[in-house]
Structures are given as structure tokens and as C-alpha cells.
Amino acid sequence: xxxxxxxxxxxxxxxxxxxxxxxxxxxxxxxxxxxxxxxxxxxxxxxxxxxxxxxxxxxxxxxxxxxxxxxxxxxxxxxxxxxxxxxxxxxxxxxxxxxxxxxxxxxxxxxxxxxxxxxxx
Numbered sequence: 001x002x003x004x005x006x007x008x009x010x011x012x013x014x015x016x017x018x019x020x021x022x023x024x025x026x027x028x029x030x031x032x033x034x035x036x037x038x039x040x041x042x043x044x045x046x047x048x049x050x051x052x053x054x055x056x057x058x059x060x061x062x063x064x065x066x067x068x069x070x071x072x073x074x075x076x077x078x079x080x081x082x083x084x085x086x087x088x089x090x091x092x093x094x095x096x097x098x099x100x101x102x103x104x105x106x107x108x109x110x111x112x113x114x115x116x117x118x119x120x121x
Contacts, residue, residue, distance in 0.1 A: 001095075004102035008109050014098070019069070031055075031062030032082040035073050036097060040084030049108035051083065067097050 005012050015025055027033050032055045043051065052063060065085075066073075078084060087100055110117035 001099040001102045004099070004106040007106050008102075009113075010109060012105070024066070025064065027080070028060075028062035028064050031060045031064060033080060034063060034065045034083045034085050035078065035081045036065060036067045036087065036101065037073055037078065037081075037084045038086055038089065038091070039078070040086035042086050042088060045104060045107045046111055048085070048104060049111035052108050053112055055082075065101055067094055067101070 001014075005014070017024070055063060073081075087097065092100065107117065109115075
């Protein structure tokens with residue numbers, strides 16, 4: 001995960017909460033809230049990059065991604081999100097989901113910078 005986060009030109013921060021208790025970070029005031037959720041959309045890497053680009057161009061300064069706990073998110077939390085994002089129908093361990101998210105964020109920054117890391121086809 002750190003390998004990809006270290007390559008992202010945008011500032012990144014990872015906050016891990018304990019399994020029970022802990023307080024979620026506040027929703028970003030001028031940003032998007034994205035929940036990784038099995039009921040979410042499955043976007044291609046380019047589609048995710050374009051979604052981030054649109055939010056950026058609208059002045060959103062932050063995109064906050066949350067990975068749910070063992071019970072996932074409730075309907076109220078889902079309703080508050082700007083995007084429900086799924087990495088497929090399988091259930092992924094948190095460490096793997098974080099690594100996949102970090103790689104997709106790096107890939108998105110590469111797509112938006114026209115860097116050759118992402119190849120279509």
C-alpha cells in the first residue's frame with residue numbers, strides 16, 4: 001500500500017480506526033465522501049479517474065474514502081455518500097482493500113497526468 005501512496009502526487013492520509021469504538025473523521029467540508037461498499041458501483045480505473053477529475057474541477061479539495069467494518073455501512077451512511085464504490089462482489093480483507101484502493105488512486109493520478117502507467121486494452 002505504501003508503495004502506491006508514496007507515488008501519488010496529491011497529499012494523502014490514512015486513518016485506521018480500532019475495530020470497536022473510535023470516531024470517524026468528519027466528512028470533508030468541500031470534498032467527496034466515497035464508501036467502499038459491496039452494493040456500490042464497479043467503475044473501471046478510467047471511470048474512477050474521471051469521477052475524481054470532475055470533483056476536482058468543481059472545486060472539491062478532498063476525497064475521503066472509507067472502508068466499512070465487519071457489518072459494512074448502514075443505509076443512513078450510504079445515503080450520505082457521494083459515491084458507493086465496489087471492487088467486485090467478493091468480500092476483501094481490509095489490508096487487501098486498502099492496497100487495492102491505493103493502487104487505484106495512483107492509477108487515477110497517472111491517467112489524469114497522461115502517464116504511461118495505465119494502459120488501455
